Amino acid sequence: MKIGILGTGMVAQALAAKLSAIGHQIMIGTRDVDKTMERSETDAYGNPPFSEWRENHSKVKLENFSDAAAFGEVVINATSGGASLMALQMAGHDHLKGKILIDVANPLDFSEGMPPTLLVCNSDSLAEQIQRTLPDTKVVKTLNTLNAHLMVDPNKVGKGDHHIFVSGNDQAAKDKVVGYLKDWFGWKHIIDLGDISTARGTEMLMPIWVRLMGKLGTPMFNFKIVQ
Amino acid sequence: MKIGILGTGMVAQALAAKLSAIGHQIMIGTRDVDKTMERSETDAYGNPPFSEWRENHSKVKLENFSDAAAFGEVVINATSGGASLMALQMAGHDHLKGKILIDVANPLDFSEGMPPTLLVCNSDSLAEQIQRTLPDTKVVKTLNTLNAHLMVDPNKVGKGDHHIFVSGNDQAAKDKVVGYLKDWFGWKHIIDLGDISTARGTEMLMPIWVRLMGKLGTPMFNFKIVQ
Numbered sequence: 001m002k003i004g005i006l007g008t009g010m011v012a013q014a015l016a017a018k019l020s021a022i023g024h025q026i027m028i029g030t031r032d033v034d035k036t037m038e039r040s041e042t043d044a045y046g047n048p049p050f051s052e053w054r055e056n057h058s059k060v061k062l063e064n065f066s067d068a069a070a071f072g073e074v075v076i077n078a079t080s081g082g083a084s085l086m087a088l089q090m091a092g093h094d095h096l097k098g099k100i101l102i103d104v105a106n107p108l109d110f111s112e113g114m115p116p117t118l119l120v121c122n123s124d125s126l127a128e129q130i131q132r133t134l135p136d137t138k139v140v141k142t143l144n145t146l147n148a149h150l151m152v153d154p155n156k157v158g159k160g161d162h163h164i165f166v167s168g169n170d171q172a173a174k175d176k177v178v179g180y181l182k183d184w185f186g187w188k189h190i191i192d193l194g195d196i197s198t199a200r201g202t203e204m205l206m207p208i209w210v211r212l213m214g215k216l217g218t219p220m221f222n223f224k225i226v227q
Numbered sequence: 228m229k230i231g232i233l234g235t236g237m238v239a240q241a242l243a244a245k246l247s248a249i250g251h252q253i254m255i256g257t258r259d260v261d262k263t264m265e266r267s268e269t270d271a272y273g274n275p276p277f278s279e280w281r282e283n284h285s286k287v288k289l290e291n292f293s294d295a296a297a298f299g300e301v302v303i304n305a306t307s308g309g310a311s312l313m314a315l316q317m318a319g320h321d322h323l324k325g326k327i328l329i330d331v332a333n334p335l336d337f338s339e340g341m342p343p344t345l346l347v348c349n350s351d352s353l354a355e356q357i358q359r360t361l362p363d364t365k366v367v368k369t370l371n372t373l374n375a376h377l378m379v380d381p382n383k384v385g386k387g388d389h390h391i392f393v394s395g396n397d398q399a400a401k402d403k404v405v406g407y408l409k410d411w412f413g414w415k416h417i418i419d420l421g422d423i424s425t426a427r428g429t430e431m432l433m434p435i436w437v438r439l440m441g442k443l444g445t446p447m448f449n450f451k452i453v454q
Binding site for chain 2: 117118121122123157158161162165191192193194198200201202204205207208209210211212214215216218220221222223224225226227
């Protein structure tokens with residue numbers, strides 16, 4: 001399948017690497033290809049620059065947001081939450097029309113340092129903002145509640161016995177995404193929370209997630225719903 | 228131990244019943260004892276009125292907020308979150324001075340119907356508001372992430388293999404509360420998240436909790452952190 005991934009950070013890289021490895025055609029979209037390739041510093045988490053990652057993933061294409069959105073049969077928003085709406089604007093609403101947009105971003109605000117707060121929450125969410133901005137796109141929120149390495153390999157902790165969630169207004173689109181999550185990454189436990197407004201719940205998991213990461217000293221953990 | 232419990236709802240009842248059953252002296256505090264005993268309607272969740280509960284728990288004392296706060300060596304805030312600051316005002320700050328206040332409330336706002344939003348979140352929390360209001364009291368936030376019946380009996384789901392959290396500025400007070408949670412209710416998995424501001428994380432779990440309750444059709448579930 002042709003998949004467009006918006007964003008060049010560690011989440012986009014983890015998704016692109018895995019999806020490319022299992023045989024999908026991947027195009028990553030960025031604001032400015034030259035600038036992305038010129039960057040030589042590590043990111044805030046100490047990850048190497050994109051160009052270095054690219055050397056080991058030469059099958060993954062890198063173009064601008066618009067090209068990647070047009071390329072993908074399915075498009076994934078893996079930009080940082082604060083930049084998502086602008087990135088989707090640059091991607092071109094027409095390129096996303098009728099398509100599934102898998103939104104894995106969180107609206108984290110690091111402007112006041114650590115731990116981050118949320119740019120939007122409680123009576124709204126980033127996923128709802130995106131769905132309102134793209135009324136003809138089927139936005140499905142998922143995978144935003146855990147670390148990128150776990151997103152693509154749930155068996156890395158607890159033998160995969162933990163949960164992720166999906167939120168979205170289009171049931172058929174959500175069902176397709178649930179299928180992708182199983183096929184692509186091996187997810188076994190996926191809870192369909194309901195319409196896109198239920199993404200408020202998953203985005204608002206971030207405040208405890210960042211504190212747990214600090215406490216546990218690792219981002220390699222996930223939530224399991226025990227009944 | 229003498230324990231004061233502020234609030235007469237289902238959370239206060241569950242805590243009072245359990246703590247009384249294991250031999251503690253319990254005084255529940257309410258705004259107006261006569262009005263509490265006169266109430267004859269079920270609550271929003273279909274629970275019977277307090278007077279009916281009281282018939283089966285006659286050892287539990289019922290007095291006003293002030294009496295219950297003065298009575299308790301440890302005091303538990305189990306009022307509804309929107310009323311907590313007023314209840315603590317009526318309880319009398321002097322009656323809470325130097326004591327541990329276990330805060331199990333959530334600042335839920337039902338004014339716009341279901342699902343509720345939060346009255347405070349993101350850059351503040353109810354627990355922090357309470358700690359600022361009561362600077363000489365050791366506020367420890369805990370148990371606010373699950374149903375009342377599970378609070379007092381974690382083995383009711385998953386053989387108790389799931390987590391609760393504590394937040395607070397006073398390490399000795401938190402350690403004592405962790406001991407209480409183990410001794411009183413049998414909690415095995417308790418994560419100390421850090422200072423009182425980490426209660427933002429647990430209070431912000433409510434939005435996904437209420438949606439999970441709707442989806443699963445039961446409040447009898449809890450979060451497990453899988454590593």
